[in-house]
Amino acid sequence: MSVKTHRVATIPGDGIGPEVISAGITVLQNLADTLGTFKLEFAHFDWSSETYKKTGKYIPDGGLDELKEHDAILFGSVGAPDVPDHISLWGLRLAICQPLQQYANVRPTRILRGTSSPLRNCSPGDLDWVIIRENSEGEYAGQGGRSHIGQPWEVATETAIFSRYAVERIMRFAFETARSRPRKMLTVVSKSNAQRNGMVLWDEVAAEVGKEFADVKLDKMLVDAMTARMALKPGSIDTVVASNLHADILSDLAAALAGSIGIAPTSNLDPTRKNPSMFEPIHGSAFDITGKGVANPVATFWTAAEMLNWLGETAAAQKLMQSVETVCEGGLLTGDLGGKATTKEVTDAVVREIQKLGAGH
Numbered sequence: 001m002s003v004k005t006h007r008v009a010t011i012p013g014d015g016i017g018p019e020v021i022s023a024g025i026t027v028l029q030n031l032a033d034t035l036g037t038f039k040l041e042f043a044h045f046d047w048s049s050e051t052y053k054k055t056g057k058y059i060p061d062g063g064l065d066e067l068k069e070h071d072a073i074l075f076g077s078v079g080a081p082d083v084p085d086h087i088s089l090w091g092l093r094l095a096i097c098q099p100l101q102q103y104a105n106v107r108p109t110r111i112l113r114g115t116s117s118p119l120r121n122c123s124p125g126d127l128d129w130v131i132i133r134e135n136s137e138g139e140y141a142g143q144g145g146r147s148h149i150g151q152p153w154e155v156a157t158e159t160a161i162f163s164r165y166a167v168e169r170i171m172r173f174a175f176e177t178a179r180s181r182p183r184k185m186l187t188v189v190s191k192s193n194a195q196r197n198g199m200v201l202w203d204e205v206a207a208e209v210g211k212e213f214a215d216v217k218l219d220k221m222l223v224d225a226m227t228a229r230m231a232l233k234p235g236s237i238d239t240v241v242a243s244n245l246h247a248d249i250l251s252d253l254a255a256a257l258a259g260s261i262g263i264a265p266t267s268n269l270d271p272t273r274k275n276p277s278m279f280e281p282i283h284g285s286a287f288d289i290t291g292k293g294v295a296n297p298v299a300t301f302w303t304a305a306e307m308l309n310w311l312g313e314t315a316a317a318q319k320l321m322q323s324v325e326t327v328c329e330g331g332l333l334t335g336d337l338g339g340k341a342t343t344k345e346v347t348d349a350v351v352r353e354i355q356k357l358g359a360g361h
């Protein structure tokens with residue numbers, strides 16, 4: 001029987017990115033070899049702040065066309081202490097997401113077996129959310145400029161863009177996601193009391209699209225109140241849609257409430273599937289632990305599982321998450337989760353679990 005080969009472009013990037021992506025590749029390769037139901041072909045791209053410092057570019061000419069040849073992209077992190085963050089973010093991550101129209105950023109959160117939430121009385125099952133972030137415009141549209149640079153009267157503008165087209169497509173995606181989950185509830189996060197133009201359009205379009213999804217309960221929440229609800233009533237939340245900036249912040253809070261930023265995944269999806277989608281752990285370069293071999297690889301493993309789901313390998317994705325949770329439950333945890341394990345120890349243990357599953361144990 002011939003099995004499908006998925007071509008995956010890997011961009012480890014900066015900081016702990018190469019450490020966790022290397023762990024992710026080891027686990028994915030083992031999963032593919034053990035199950036034998038699909039194959040993976042990895043192509044490595046060394047685009048990083050080091051490349052930028054040497055060549056002046058994060059992405060070489062023609063690089064995006066090369067990326068488009070792949071079925072998915074596995075990304076580590078971008079950001080280095082000696083490059084301003086707005087240069088690195090716009091030079092690499094946003095320079096991929098925006099042109100490839102990966103307009104839906106999906107951030108699932110739950111408490112994995114064997115890990116615990118800093119919230120009192122919150123156990124696995126009590127916090128199970130999907131946050132959907134508009135990923136193409138909003139506050140990160142890049143509109144604005146600086147005048148009178150260096151003068152005491154220097155001015156900078158940063159204009160958020162909300163287009164009916166982009167709001168409508170992210171709302172439709174969010175309602176469809178909510179519909180696919182048992183509770184069928186979508187919380188639309190807004191700030192239309194203070195931001196009286198873009199956010200009012202956001203709310204109006206949400207209500208319009210909601211009419212097509214009569215089976216999904218539409219719930220509206222101002223972003224400031226949403227932070228309190230996440231901490232105080234986590235069980236009242238299911239699927240959430242928010243603007244680029246709001247969801248960026250809420251999803252980091254979500255990751256922390258679920259135990260650690262070191263476990264949370266993200267998918268940057270082009271739901272039209274015209275372009276490859278990009279999968280990355282939510283965390284950044286983590287300068288404080290770079291090179292120490294202690295980065296939590298679980299976020300990358302969960303990210304890899306999300307990638308497999310998107311590629312149609314749902315059974316493999318389930319097995320991967322089952323292996324990861326068994327390892328966590330066994331108490332092998334990195335420092336961010338209160339343990340002492342290294343990246344390699346966790347990776348090796350997950351590989352052993354995959355092999356046990358593959359052998360039918």
Ligand SMILES: NC(=O)c1ccc[n+]([C@@H]2O[C@H](COP(=O)([O-])OP(=O)(O)OC[C@H]3O[C@@H](n4cnc5c(N)ncnc54)[C@H](O)[C@@H]3O)[C@@H](O)[C@H]2O)c1
Nearest residue numbers: 077078079080085261262283284285286288289295296336
């Ligand atoms: N998607 C991305 O590429 C991305 C995302 C966020 C930040 N960044 C960049 O990363 C750099 C550092 O940013 P930051 O410090 O705000 O955020 P960060 O996510 O890198 O680190 C925040 C804290 O979480 C810890 N942490 C993060 N990932 C971990 C893991 N896997 N295991 C254990 N601990 C982990 C770090 O040690 C640190 O204490 C900056 O240059 C920033 O721009 C990039």
